[in-house]
Amino acid sequence: MKTKELSKQVRDKVVEKYRSGLGYKKISETLNIPRSTIKSMIKKWKEYGTTTNLPREGRPPKLTDQARRALIREATKRPKITLKELQSSTAEIGVSVHRTTLSRTLHRAGLYGRVARKKPLLKEKNKQTRLMFAKRHVGDSPNIWKKVLWSDETKIELFGHQGKCYVWHKPNTSHHPENTIPTVKHCGVSIMLWGCFSSAGTGKLVRIEGMMDGAKYREILEGNLFQSSRDLRLGRRFTFQQDNDPKHTTKATLKWLKGKHLNVLEWPSQSPDLNPIENLWYDLKIAVHQRNPSNLKELEQFCLEEWAKIPVARCAKLIETYPKRLAAVIAAKGGSTKY
Numbered sequence: 001m002k003t004k005e006l007s008k009q010v011r012d013k014v015v016e017k018y019r020s021g022l023g024y025k026k027i028s029e030t031l032n033i034p035r036s037t038i039k040s041m042i043k044k045w046k047e048y049g050t051t052t053n054l055p056r057e058g059r060p061p062k063l064t065d066q067a068r069r070a071l072i073r074e075a076t077k078r079p080k081i082t083l084k085e086l087q088s089s090t091a092e093i094g095v096s097v098h099r100t101t102l103s104r105t106l107h108r109a110g111l112y113g114r115v116a117r118k119k120p121l122l123k124e125k126n127k128q129t130r131l132m133f134a135k136r137h138v139g140d141s142p143n144i145w146k147k148v149l150w151s152d153e154t155k156i157e158l159f160g161h162q163g164k165c166y167v168w169h170k171p172n173t174s175h176h177p178e179n180t181i182p183t184v185k186h187c188g189v190s191i192m193l194w195g196c197f198s199s200a201g202t203g204k205l206v207r208i209e210g211m212m213d214g215a216k217y218r219e220i221l222e223g224n225l226f227q228s229s230r231d232l233r234l235g236r237r238f239t240f241q242q243d244n245d246p247k248h249t250t251k252a253t254l255k256w257l258k259g260k261h262l263n264v265l266e267w268p269s270q271s272p273d274l275n276p277i278e279n280l281w282y283d284l285k286i287a288v289h290q291r292n293p294s295n296l297k298e299l300e301q302f303c304l305e306e307w308a309k310i311p312v313a314r315c316a317k318l319i320e321t322y323p324k325r326l327a328a329v330i331a332a333k334g335g336s337t338k339y
Helices: 006-019 024-031 035-048 065-077 083-092 099-108 124-138 141-145 214-231 251-259 276-290 295-309 312-320 322-331
Strands: 114-115 117-120 148-157 166-169 179-185 190-198 201-208 239-241
Touching: 006 024, 006 035, 065 083, 065 099, 083 117, 099 114, 099 312, 124 322, 141 148, 141 312, 148 214, 190 214, 190 276, 190 295, 190 312, 201 214, 201 276, 201 295, 201 312, 214 251, 276 295, 276 312, 312 322
Parallel strands: 117 179, 148 239
Antiparallel strands: 114 166, 148 190, 190 201
């Protein structure tokens, strides 16, 4: 246990007796002070020529080493815990500190509060399917991916705000399951779009009117799929990519695709991170909302204009780096990735 600091008067007396010729042991016995303390005082006096307290590094930390380790352990085990909850947890072990103190302590340990990324909920079956897909295609030639026409639907809200959830995580772990928020699709004041692209650039972008079902989906493909492939000069032997949404996999849709002699890429469910068109959707939404559309008609018009502006180089880069996505899925053993 730390003892009370000796007064300057006592420290001066120690130096005075030392200068008079007394040794450490004699001074210790005379003043009833431990010999190690006497030795430290004299050493300091010899080095700095004073017995006055020297400037210190700062206020001693209120968190003990034990409390600090407990804090870091709690934040690591429960990434979604709030600073208020950590403050209460720390108070339970007898240490009362401000939340900024807790935050600084976590920062020094490499833990930072960041918005939790939203990722699809992956069951073990989904992970195994994703892993098989990645291993099957990770060694494919880059030219194969250049012949793929990627497609997807997305929703763009006119006025939207997604609630944020902060988590404590270390760098490069934002995609780990414990640091993400599972998402499901929902509706709002928005428009639905179908689009496609390849390494040669963006294809058609179509607004989906009304409820999307298998018949509506086949109608969109009939009017836009082959026109996009011709515009992008993919040739007749291109591969068409779509996800496993029920309207994409109905018997009527599969029959239509087969009747058109289309080579359809076998796709693992719950895998938006494997579809590079998601990156283009992000670019599109950022660009459109920067223009502040005031109604759905403007929203649709801005979407069409910004989609056409996406550089070919951006599309080509997404396809060029596609093997990295596959490698990331393999590294995550089928789990979520940073893409």
